[in-house]
Amino acid sequence: MTIRAAVCAALLAGLSLAGCTTPSAHAPNATPQEVAAAAYRHDGPPAITLYTMINNNSEAGAHSSIMINAPSQRVIFDPAGSVRAKYLVESDDVLYGITPRIEDFYERAHARETYRVRIQRIEVPADVAERALQIVENYGAVAQTQCTVATSGVLSQLRGFEQINRTWFPKNLAEQLAEMPGVTERVVRENDADDKSVAISEFGTEQATMDSQGQSGAQTQAQVQQGQAVQ
Structure with a gap:
Protein backbone atom coordinates (compact mmCIF):
# COMPACT_ATOMS: atom_id res chain seq x y z
CA MET A 1 0.00 0.00 0.00
CA THR A 2 1.36 3.41 -0.92
CA ILE A 3 1.68 6.18 1.65
CA ARG A 4 -1.09 8.10 -0.08
CA ALA A 5 -3.40 5.08 -0.04
CA ALA A 6 -2.64 4.49 3.64
CA VAL A 7 -3.46 8.07 4.48
CA CYS A 8 -6.73 7.88 2.55
CA ALA A 9 -7.66 4.62 4.27
CA ALA A 10 -6.94 6.11 7.68
CA LEU A 11 -9.03 9.17 6.88
CA LEU A 12 -11.98 7.07 5.72
CA ALA A 13 -11.77 4.94 8.85
CA GLY A 14 -11.73 8.09 10.92
CA LEU A 15 -14.77 9.44 9.13
CA SER A 16 -16.62 6.22 9.81
CA LEU A 17 -15.88 6.66 13.49
CA ALA A 18 -16.71 10.35 13.34
CA GLY A 19 -20.28 9.55 12.39
CA CYS A 20 -22.82 11.30 10.16
CA THR A 21 -22.68 8.13 8.05
CA THR A 22 -26.27 6.99 8.58
CA PRO A 23 -28.46 8.23 5.72
CA SER A 24 -30.92 10.78 7.07
CA ALA A 25 -34.63 10.37 6.50
CA HIS A 26 -34.70 13.55 4.44
CA ALA A 27 -38.18 14.69 3.50
CA PRO A 28 -38.88 17.52 1.07
CA ASN A 29 -38.00 20.93 2.48
CA ALA A 30 -40.70 22.81 4.32
CA THR A 31 -42.21 25.66 2.36
CA PRO A 32 -41.24 29.25 3.16
CA GLN A 33 -44.72 29.69 4.62
CA GLU A 34 -44.25 26.68 6.92
CA VAL A 35 -40.83 27.93 7.99
CA ALA A 36 -42.21 31.39 8.78
CA ALA A 37 -45.15 29.94 10.71
CA ALA A 38 -42.84 27.74 12.81
CA ALA A 39 -40.49 30.55 13.88
CA TYR A 40 -39.98 30.57 17.65
CA ARG A 41 -38.31 33.27 19.71
CA HIS A 42 -36.70 32.20 22.96
CA ASP A 43 -36.46 34.81 25.70
CA GLY A 44 -32.99 33.74 26.80
CA PRO A 45 -29.82 35.63 25.84
CA PRO A 46 -28.33 35.12 22.37
CA ASN A 57 -18.43 1.98 23.54
CA SER A 58 -15.70 3.32 21.28
CA GLU A 59 -15.59 6.87 22.72
CA ALA A 60 -15.53 8.14 19.13
CA GLY A 61 -17.41 11.26 18.13
CA ALA A 62 -20.52 10.47 16.09
CA HIS A 63 -22.21 13.74 15.13
CA SER A 64 -22.03 17.53 15.52
CA SER A 65 -24.79 20.12 15.35
CA ILE A 66 -25.53 23.56 16.78
CA MET A 67 -28.51 25.36 18.22
CA ILE A 68 -28.58 29.09 17.54
CA ASN A 69 -30.61 31.34 19.79
CA ALA A 70 -30.78 34.57 17.80
CA PRO A 71 -33.03 37.50 18.70
CA SER A 72 -35.18 36.79 15.64
CA GLN A 73 -35.66 33.06 16.28
CA ARG A 74 -34.12 29.86 17.60
CA VAL A 75 -33.09 27.06 15.23
CA ILE A 76 -30.96 23.92 15.17
CA PHE A 77 -28.49 23.36 12.34
CA ASP A 78 -28.39 19.56 12.12
CA PRO A 79 -26.14 18.86 9.11
CA ALA A 80 -26.68 15.42 7.61
CA GLY A 81 -28.75 14.66 10.70
CA SER A 82 -31.20 11.82 11.17
CA VAL A 83 -33.63 13.41 13.64
CA ARG A 84 -36.44 14.15 11.23
CA ALA A 85 -40.15 13.74 11.91
CA LYS A 86 -43.49 14.85 10.55
CA TYR A 87 -43.84 17.42 13.30
CA LEU A 88 -40.39 18.97 12.84
CA VAL A 89 -40.19 21.85 10.36
CA GLU A 90 -36.96 21.40 8.43
CA SER A 91 -35.38 23.00 5.39
CA ASP A 92 -31.87 22.12 4.19
CA ASP A 93 -30.83 20.67 7.56
CA VAL A 94 -32.11 23.66 9.55
CA LEU A 95 -34.78 22.74 12.10
CA TYR A 96 -37.21 25.53 12.97
CA GLY A 97 -39.56 26.14 15.88
CA ILE A 98 -37.14 25.04 18.58
CA THR A 99 -39.36 25.42 21.62
CA PRO A 100 -38.17 24.06 24.98
CA ARG A 101 -40.11 20.87 24.24
CA ILE A 102 -38.45 20.40 20.85
CA GLU A 103 -35.05 21.19 22.36
CA ASP A 104 -35.57 18.51 25.01
CA PHE A 105 -36.75 16.01 22.40
CA TYR A 106 -33.73 16.68 20.18
CA GLU A 107 -31.28 16.10 23.02
CA ARG A 108 -32.99 12.97 24.29
CA ALA A 109 -33.45 11.46 20.83
CA HIS A 110 -29.67 11.34 20.49
CA ALA A 111 -28.93 10.18 24.04
CA ARG A 112 -29.40 6.43 24.41
CA GLU A 113 -27.60 3.39 25.79
CA THR A 114 -24.94 3.56 23.11
CA TYR A 115 -24.49 7.34 22.87
CA ARG A 116 -24.27 10.34 25.15
CA VAL A 117 -24.60 14.00 24.22
CA ARG A 118 -22.00 16.58 25.24
CA ILE A 119 -23.68 19.98 25.26
CA GLN A 120 -21.58 23.17 25.29
CA ARG A 121 -23.22 26.57 25.37
CA ILE A 122 -21.70 30.00 24.92
CA GLU A 123 -23.49 33.34 25.00
CA VAL A 124 -22.71 35.65 22.10
CA PRO A 125 -23.61 39.18 20.99
CA ALA A 126 -26.95 39.47 19.24
CA ASP A 127 -25.38 40.28 15.87
CA VAL A 128 -23.14 37.21 16.05
CA ALA A 129 -26.15 34.98 16.68
CA GLU A 130 -28.00 36.57 13.76
CA ARG A 131 -24.95 36.08 11.56
CA ALA A 132 -24.82 32.39 12.52
CA LEU A 133 -28.50 32.06 11.65
CA GLN A 134 -27.90 33.70 8.28
CA ILE A 135 -24.99 31.37 7.49
CA VAL A 136 -26.84 28.14 8.30
CA GLU A 137 -29.93 29.21 6.37
CA ASN A 138 -27.77 29.79 3.31
CA TYR A 139 -25.53 26.75 3.77
CA GLY A 140 -27.71 24.21 2.01
CA ALA A 141 -28.20 20.51 2.74
CA VAL A 142 -25.02 18.81 3.95
CA ALA A 143 -23.62 15.57 2.53
CA GLN A 144 -23.18 12.50 4.70
CA THR A 145 -19.96 12.36 6.80
CA GLN A 146 -19.62 16.16 6.65
CA CYS A 147 -21.61 17.20 9.71
CA THR A 148 -18.57 18.40 11.67
CA VAL A 149 -16.92 20.01 8.66
CA ALA A 150 -20.11 22.01 8.17
CA THR A 151 -20.58 22.85 11.85
CA SER A 152 -16.98 23.91 12.41
CA GLY A 153 -17.09 25.84 9.14
CA VAL A 154 -20.06 27.86 10.33
CA LEU A 155 -18.49 28.60 13.70
CA SER A 156 -15.15 29.63 12.17
CA GLN A 157 -16.89 32.42 10.24
CA LEU A 158 -18.22 34.12 13.37
CA ARG A 159 -16.65 37.04 15.18
CA GLY A 160 -15.07 35.74 18.36
CA PHE A 161 -14.70 32.21 16.99
CA GLU A 162 -11.68 32.87 14.79
CA GLN A 163 -9.65 30.24 16.66
CA ILE A 164 -12.03 27.48 15.57
CA ASN A 165 -10.47 25.42 12.81
CA ARG A 166 -12.44 23.30 10.38
CA THR A 167 -12.32 19.64 11.33
CA TRP A 168 -13.88 16.33 10.36
CA PHE A 169 -13.98 15.08 13.94
CA PRO A 170 -16.75 15.92 16.46
CA LYS A 171 -14.63 15.52 19.59
CA ASN A 172 -11.91 17.74 18.15
CA LEU A 173 -14.45 20.50 17.56
CA ALA A 174 -15.80 20.10 21.09
CA GLU A 175 -12.29 20.41 22.53
CA GLN A 176 -11.66 23.53 20.48
CA LEU A 177 -14.84 25.13 21.78
CA ALA A 178 -14.02 24.11 25.35
CA GLU A 179 -10.98 26.38 25.23
CA MET A 180 -13.11 29.47 24.67
CA PRO A 181 -13.97 31.58 27.73
CA GLY A 182 -17.55 31.53 28.93
CA VAL A 183 -18.44 28.05 27.73
CA THR A 184 -20.73 26.05 30.01
CA GLU A 185 -21.10 22.31 29.65
CA ARG A 186 -23.37 19.42 30.55
CA VAL A 187 -23.82 15.83 29.41
CA VAL A 188 -27.09 14.03 28.69
CA ARG A 189 -27.18 10.27 29.20
CA GLU A 190 -30.13 7.92 28.81
CA ASN A 191 -30.71 4.18 28.76
CA ASP A 192 -33.06 4.03 25.78
CA ALA A 193 -32.53 1.31 23.19
CA ASP A 194 -30.03 2.04 20.44
CA ASP A 195 -32.69 2.55 17.77
CA LYS A 196 -33.15 6.33 17.56
CA SER A 197 -36.26 5.93 15.41
CA VAL A 198 -38.18 4.65 18.45
CA ALA A 199 -37.79 8.00 20.26
CA ILE A 200 -38.73 9.86 17.08
CA SER A 201 -41.84 7.72 16.63
CA GLU A 202 -42.87 8.21 20.27
CA PHE A 203 -42.49 11.96 19.90
CA GLY A 204 -44.72 11.89 16.83
CA THR A 205 -47.36 9.95 18.72
CA GLU A 206 -47.22 12.40 21.64
CA GLN A 207 -47.48 15.35 19.29
CA ALA A 208 -50.46 13.83 17.47
CA THR A 209 -52.20 13.27 20.80
CA MET A 210 -51.54 16.85 21.89
CA ASP A 211 -52.79 18.17 18.57
CA SER A 212 -55.93 16.07 18.86
CA GLN A 213 -56.57 17.24 22.42
CA GLY A 214 -55.96 20.82 21.37
CA GLN A 215 -58.45 20.55 18.53
CA SER A 216 -61.02 18.92 20.81
CA GLY A 217 -60.54 21.66 23.36
CA ALA A 218 -60.91 24.33 20.72
CA GLN A 219 -64.07 22.68 19.41
CA THR A 220 -65.52 22.43 22.90
CA GLN A 221 -64.75 26.07 23.60
CA ALA A 222 -66.37 27.08 20.32
CA GLN A 223 -69.47 25.05 21.18
CA VAL A 224 -69.68 26.69 24.60
CA GLN A 225 -69.35 30.13 23.08
CA GLN A 226 -71.97 29.28 20.47
CA GLY A 227 -74.34 28.06 23.19
CA GLN A 228 -73.83 31.22 25.19
CA ALA A 229 -74.57 33.29 22.10
CA VAL A 230 -77.80 31.40 21.48
CA GLN A 231 -78.90 31.90 25.08
Whole structure:
Protein backbone atom coordinates (compact mmCIF):
# COMPACT_ATOMS: atom_id res chain seq x y z
CA MET A 1 0.00 0.00 0.00
CA THR A 2 1.36 3.41 -0.92
CA ILE A 3 1.68 6.18 1.65
CA ARG A 4 -1.09 8.10 -0.08
CA ALA A 5 -3.40 5.08 -0.04
CA ALA A 6 -2.64 4.49 3.64
CA VAL A 7 -3.46 8.07 4.48
CA CYS A 8 -6.73 7.88 2.55
CA ALA A 9 -7.66 4.62 4.27
CA ALA A 10 -6.94 6.11 7.68
CA LEU A 11 -9.03 9.17 6.88
CA LEU A 12 -11.98 7.07 5.72
CA ALA A 13 -11.77 4.94 8.85
CA GLY A 14 -11.73 8.09 10.92
CA LEU A 15 -14.77 9.44 9.13
CA SER A 16 -16.62 6.22 9.81
CA LEU A 17 -15.88 6.66 13.49
CA ALA A 18 -16.71 10.35 13.34
CA GLY A 19 -20.28 9.55 12.39
CA CYS A 20 -22.82 11.30 10.16
CA THR A 21 -22.68 8.13 8.05
CA THR A 22 -26.27 6.99 8.58
CA PRO A 23 -28.46 8.23 5.72
CA SER A 24 -30.92 10.78 7.07
CA ALA A 25 -34.63 10.37 6.50
CA HIS A 26 -34.70 13.55 4.44
CA ALA A 27 -38.18 14.69 3.50
CA PRO A 28 -38.88 17.52 1.07
CA ASN A 29 -38.00 20.93 2.48
CA ALA A 30 -40.70 22.81 4.32
CA THR A 31 -42.21 25.66 2.36
CA PRO A 32 -41.24 29.25 3.16
CA GLN A 33 -44.72 29.69 4.62
CA GLU A 34 -44.25 26.68 6.92
CA VAL A 35 -40.83 27.93 7.99
CA ALA A 36 -42.21 31.39 8.78
CA ALA A 37 -45.15 29.94 10.71
CA ALA A 38 -42.84 27.74 12.81
CA ALA A 39 -40.49 30.55 13.88
CA TYR A 40 -39.98 30.57 17.65
CA ARG A 41 -38.31 33.27 19.71
CA HIS A 42 -36.70 32.20 22.96
CA ASP A 43 -36.46 34.81 25.70
CA GLY A 44 -32.99 33.74 26.80
CA PRO A 45 -29.82 35.63 25.84
CA PRO A 46 -28.33 35.12 22.37
CA ALA A 47 -26.26 31.96 22.45
CA ILE A 48 -24.80 29.13 20.42
CA THR A 49 -24.98 25.56 21.70
CA LEU A 50 -22.78 22.82 20.29
CA TYR A 51 -24.08 19.25 20.45
CA THR A 52 -21.52 16.46 20.23
CA MET A 53 -22.79 12.89 20.10
CA ILE A 54 -20.26 10.39 21.49
CA ASN A 55 -20.27 6.61 21.21
CA ASN A 56 -20.21 5.12 24.72
CA ASN A 57 -18.43 1.98 23.54
CA SER A 58 -15.70 3.32 21.28
CA GLU A 59 -15.59 6.87 22.72
CA ALA A 60 -15.53 8.14 19.13
CA GLY A 61 -17.41 11.26 18.13
CA ALA A 62 -20.52 10.47 16.09
CA HIS A 63 -22.21 13.74 15.13
CA SER A 64 -22.03 17.53 15.52
CA SER A 65 -24.79 20.12 15.35
CA ILE A 66 -25.53 23.56 16.78
CA MET A 67 -28.51 25.36 18.22
CA ILE A 68 -28.58 29.09 17.54
CA ASN A 69 -30.61 31.34 19.79
CA ALA A 70 -30.78 34.57 17.80
CA PRO A 71 -33.03 37.50 18.70
CA SER A 72 -35.18 36.79 15.64
CA GLN A 73 -35.66 33.06 16.28
CA ARG A 74 -34.12 29.86 17.60
CA VAL A 75 -33.09 27.06 15.23
CA ILE A 76 -30.96 23.92 15.17
CA PHE A 77 -28.49 23.36 12.34
CA ASP A 78 -28.39 19.56 12.12
CA PRO A 79 -26.14 18.86 9.11
CA ALA A 80 -26.68 15.42 7.61
CA GLY A 81 -28.75 14.66 10.70
CA SER A 82 -31.20 11.82 11.17
CA VAL A 83 -33.63 13.41 13.64
CA ARG A 84 -36.44 14.15 11.23
CA ALA A 85 -40.15 13.74 11.91
CA LYS A 86 -43.49 14.85 10.55
CA TYR A 87 -43.84 17.42 13.30
CA LEU A 88 -40.39 18.97 12.84
CA VAL A 89 -40.19 21.85 10.36
CA GLU A 90 -36.96 21.40 8.43
CA SER A 91 -35.38 23.00 5.39
CA ASP A 92 -31.87 22.12 4.19
CA ASP A 93 -30.83 20.67 7.56
CA VAL A 94 -32.11 23.66 9.55
CA LEU A 95 -34.78 22.74 12.10
CA TYR A 96 -37.21 25.53 12.97
CA GLY A 97 -39.56 26.14 15.88
CA ILE A 98 -37.14 25.04 18.58
CA THR A 99 -39.36 25.42 21.62
CA PRO A 100 -38.17 24.06 24.98
CA ARG A 101 -40.11 20.87 24.24
CA ILE A 102 -38.45 20.40 20.85
CA GLU A 103 -35.05 21.19 22.36
CA ASP A 104 -35.57 18.51 25.01
CA PHE A 105 -36.75 16.01 22.40
CA TYR A 106 -33.73 16.68 20.18
CA GLU A 107 -31.28 16.10 23.02
CA ARG A 108 -32.99 12.97 24.29
CA ALA A 109 -33.45 11.46 20.83
CA HIS A 110 -29.67 11.34 20.49
CA ALA A 111 -28.93 10.18 24.04
CA ARG A 112 -29.40 6.43 24.41
CA GLU A 113 -27.60 3.39 25.79
CA THR A 114 -24.94 3.56 23.11
CA TYR A 115 -24.49 7.34 22.87
CA ARG A 116 -24.27 10.34 25.15
CA VAL A 117 -24.60 14.00 24.22
CA ARG A 118 -22.00 16.58 25.24
CA ILE A 119 -23.68 19.98 25.26
CA GLN A 120 -21.58 23.17 25.29
CA ARG A 121 -23.22 26.57 25.37
CA ILE A 122 -21.70 30.00 24.92
CA GLU A 123 -23.49 33.34 25.00
CA VAL A 124 -22.71 35.65 22.10
CA PRO A 125 -23.61 39.18 20.99
CA ALA A 126 -26.95 39.47 19.24
CA ASP A 127 -25.38 40.28 15.87
CA VAL A 128 -23.14 37.21 16.05
CA ALA A 129 -26.15 34.98 16.68
CA GLU A 130 -28.00 36.57 13.76
CA ARG A 131 -24.95 36.08 11.56
CA ALA A 132 -24.82 32.39 12.52
CA LEU A 133 -28.50 32.06 11.65
CA GLN A 134 -27.90 33.70 8.28
CA ILE A 135 -24.99 31.37 7.49
CA VAL A 136 -26.84 28.14 8.30
CA GLU A 137 -29.93 29.21 6.37
CA ASN A 138 -27.77 29.79 3.31
CA TYR A 139 -25.53 26.75 3.77
CA GLY A 140 -27.71 24.21 2.01
CA ALA A 141 -28.20 20.51 2.74
CA VAL A 142 -25.02 18.81 3.95
CA ALA A 143 -23.62 15.57 2.53
CA GLN A 144 -23.18 12.50 4.70
CA THR A 145 -19.96 12.36 6.80
CA GLN A 146 -19.62 16.16 6.65
CA CYS A 147 -21.61 17.20 9.71
CA THR A 148 -18.57 18.40 11.67
CA VAL A 149 -16.92 20.01 8.66
CA ALA A 150 -20.11 22.01 8.17
CA THR A 151 -20.58 22.85 11.85
CA SER A 152 -16.98 23.91 12.41
CA GLY A 153 -17.09 25.84 9.14
CA VAL A 154 -20.06 27.86 10.33
CA LEU A 155 -18.49 28.60 13.70
CA SER A 156 -15.15 29.63 12.17
CA GLN A 157 -16.89 32.42 10.24
CA LEU A 158 -18.22 34.12 13.37
CA ARG A 159 -16.65 37.04 15.18
CA GLY A 160 -15.07 35.74 18.36
CA PHE A 161 -14.70 32.21 16.99
CA GLU A 162 -11.68 32.87 14.79
CA GLN A 163 -9.65 30.24 16.66
CA ILE A 164 -12.03 27.48 15.57
CA ASN A 165 -10.47 25.42 12.81
CA ARG A 166 -12.44 23.30 10.38
CA THR A 167 -12.32 19.64 11.33
CA TRP A 168 -13.88 16.33 10.36
CA PHE A 169 -13.98 15.08 13.94
CA PRO A 170 -16.75 15.92 16.46
CA LYS A 171 -14.63 15.52 19.59
CA ASN A 172 -11.91 17.74 18.15
CA LEU A 173 -14.45 20.50 17.56
CA ALA A 174 -15.80 20.10 21.09
CA GLU A 175 -12.29 20.41 22.53
CA GLN A 176 -11.66 23.53 20.48
CA LEU A 177 -14.84 25.13 21.78
CA ALA A 178 -14.02 24.11 25.35
CA GLU A 179 -10.98 26.38 25.23
CA MET A 180 -13.11 29.47 24.67
CA PRO A 181 -13.97 31.58 27.73
CA GLY A 182 -17.55 31.53 28.93
CA VAL A 183 -18.44 28.05 27.73
CA THR A 184 -20.73 26.05 30.01
CA GLU A 185 -21.10 22.31 29.65
CA ARG A 186 -23.37 19.42 30.55
CA VAL A 187 -23.82 15.83 29.41
CA VAL A 188 -27.09 14.03 28.69
CA ARG A 189 -27.18 10.27 29.20
CA GLU A 190 -30.13 7.92 28.81
CA ASN A 191 -30.71 4.18 28.76
CA ASP A 192 -33.06 4.03 25.78
CA ALA A 193 -32.53 1.31 23.19
CA ASP A 194 -30.03 2.04 20.44
CA ASP A 195 -32.69 2.55 17.77
CA LYS A 196 -33.15 6.33 17.56
CA SER A 197 -36.26 5.93 15.41
CA VAL A 198 -38.18 4.65 18.45
CA ALA A 199 -37.79 8.00 20.26
CA ILE A 200 -38.73 9.86 17.08
CA SER A 201 -41.84 7.72 16.63
CA GLU A 202 -42.87 8.21 20.27
CA PHE A 203 -42.49 11.96 19.90
CA GLY A 204 -44.72 11.89 16.83
CA THR A 205 -47.36 9.95 18.72
CA GLU A 206 -47.22 12.40 21.64
CA GLN A 207 -47.48 15.35 19.29
CA ALA A 208 -50.46 13.83 17.47
CA THR A 209 -52.20 13.27 20.80
CA MET A 210 -51.54 16.85 21.89
CA ASP A 211 -52.79 18.17 18.57
CA SER A 212 -55.93 16.07 18.86
CA GLN A 213 -56.57 17.24 22.42
CA GLY A 214 -55.96 20.82 21.37
CA GLN A 215 -58.45 20.55 18.53
CA SER A 216 -61.02 18.92 20.81
CA GLY A 217 -60.54 21.66 23.36
CA ALA A 218 -60.91 24.33 20.72
CA GLN A 219 -64.07 22.68 19.41
CA THR A 220 -65.52 22.43 22.90
CA GLN A 221 -64.75 26.07 23.60
CA ALA A 222 -66.37 27.08 20.32
CA GLN A 223 -69.47 25.05 21.18
CA VAL A 224 -69.68 26.69 24.60
CA GLN A 225 -69.35 30.13 23.08
CA GLN A 226 -71.97 29.28 20.47
CA GLY A 227 -74.34 28.06 23.19
CA GLN A 228 -73.83 31.22 25.19
CA ALA A 229 -74.57 33.29 22.10
CA VAL A 230 -77.80 31.40 21.48
CA GLN A 231 -78.90 31.90 25.08
